Amino acid sequence: MEYKNLLIETSNGITTLMINRPQVLNALNSDVVRELECALYELDLDAAVRVIIVTGAGEKAFVAGADIKEMSEISAYEAHDFARRGQRLMLLINKMTTPVIAAVNGYALGGGLELALACDFIYASEKAKFGFPEVGLGIIPGFGGTQNLARLIGPNRANELIFTGRIINAAQAHAWGIVNEICAPGDLLPMAVSTAREIVGKGALGVTYAKDAITNGLNMTKEDGFRYEASLFGVLFATSDQREGMGAFLEKRTAEFKGK
Ligand code: CAA
Numbered sequence: 001m002e003y004k005n006l007l008i009e010t011s012n013g014i015t016t017l018m019i020n021r022p023q024v025l026n027a028l029n030s031d032v033v034r035e036l037e038c039a040l041y042e043l044d045l046d047a048a049v050r051v052i053i054v055t056g057a058g059e060k061a062f063v064a065g066a067d068i069k070e071m072s073e074i075s076a077y078e079a080h081d082f083a084r085r086g087q088r089l090m091l092l093i094n095k096m097t098t099p100v101i102a103a104v105n106g107y108a109l110g111g112g113l114e115l116a117l118a119c120d121f122i123y124a125s126e127k128a129k130f131g132f133p134e135v136g137l138g139i140i141p142g143f144g145g146t147q148n149l150a151r152l153i154g155p156n157r158a159n160e161l162i163f164t165g166r167i168i169n170a171a172q173a174h175a176w177g178i179v180n181e182i183c184a185p186g187d188l189l190p191m192a193v194s195t196a197r198e199i200v201g202k203g204a205l206g207v208t209y210a211k212d213a214i215t216n217g218l219n220m221t222k223e224d225g226f227r228y229e230a231s232l233f234g235v236l237f238a239t240s241d242q243r244e245g246m247g248a249f250l251e252k253r254t255a256e257f258k259g260k
Pocket of ligand 1: 064134
């Protein structure tokens with residue numbers, strides 16, 4: 001499928017998905033949200049895609065938020081619908097079997113930070129900036145930001161960031177646990193690709209089931225999460241990847257996983 005606002009490239013199991021509206025700092029209008037949902041859904045069904053890296057086009061921004069121009073003219077009903085569509089995209093990223101890394105190359109504000117937070121983890125350039133400016137626009141984050149940020153860094157820091165609309169730099173976002181690693185701008189995609197390669201070298205089913213256990217387990221009591229983990233652990237013993245992984249260890253060779 002052709003996308004107007006996305007550049008998608010796959011090589012050796014690693015797909016780079018670039019949001020490409022640099023003239024408006026990659027702001028998410030309803031077309032971009034729809035394209036992202038379709039593209040990610042398609043990529044998740046493609047067995048040749050093992051890891052997805054999401055990033056933004058241009059020097060300045062990952063995504064500077066939902067498109068304020070478009071939002072300024074919508075009704076309450078349309079705003080509710082837009083938020084639900086944005087949230088459906090964020091939940092899709094959680095539910096996908098493929099790991100998704102956010103490579104934040106510049107501003108990640110509002111819906112842009114929400115997109116990054118929905119990914120499985122975030123790498124950032126030293127130039128990246130993070131924040132939820134929504135209260136300064138008379139609204140609140142609407143693509144899951146209040147929920148995902150508070151779950152990731154706790155309510156106190158999430159409250160401070162969201163109530164003030166303050167924009168923080170990459171070092172602060174790293175110190176608060178929003179970002180896993182920071183690097184020079186030119187190293188960002190190579191760093192994400194290098195981690196993606198490590199993941200591609202492991203058993204695809206193991207990675208997928210680990211994502212499932214972590215993501216879904218977070219919504220369960222600890223005891224239910226443990227039970228869920230044990231059931232996924234058990235199912236993996238019915239796969240050839242488990243036999244290959246353990247066989248290769250015992251035979252002191254590199255495993256060749258088939259994702260089956
Ligand atoms: N929506 C629409 N257009 C945007 C945009 C956005 N979120 N962010 C930037 N742009 C546009 C600007 O209007 C400008 O367009 P023109 O050249 O036509 O004027 C262009 O991108 C470049 O932006 P600036 O000239 O403003 O660049 P700057 O370097 O001076 O400032 C910035 C950069 C601080 C990121 C500033 O652009 C900014 O504050 N953007 C808005 C950030 C924001 O409030 N995001 C939250 C949106 S609400 C939301 O996301 C709700 C939700 O949870 C779903």
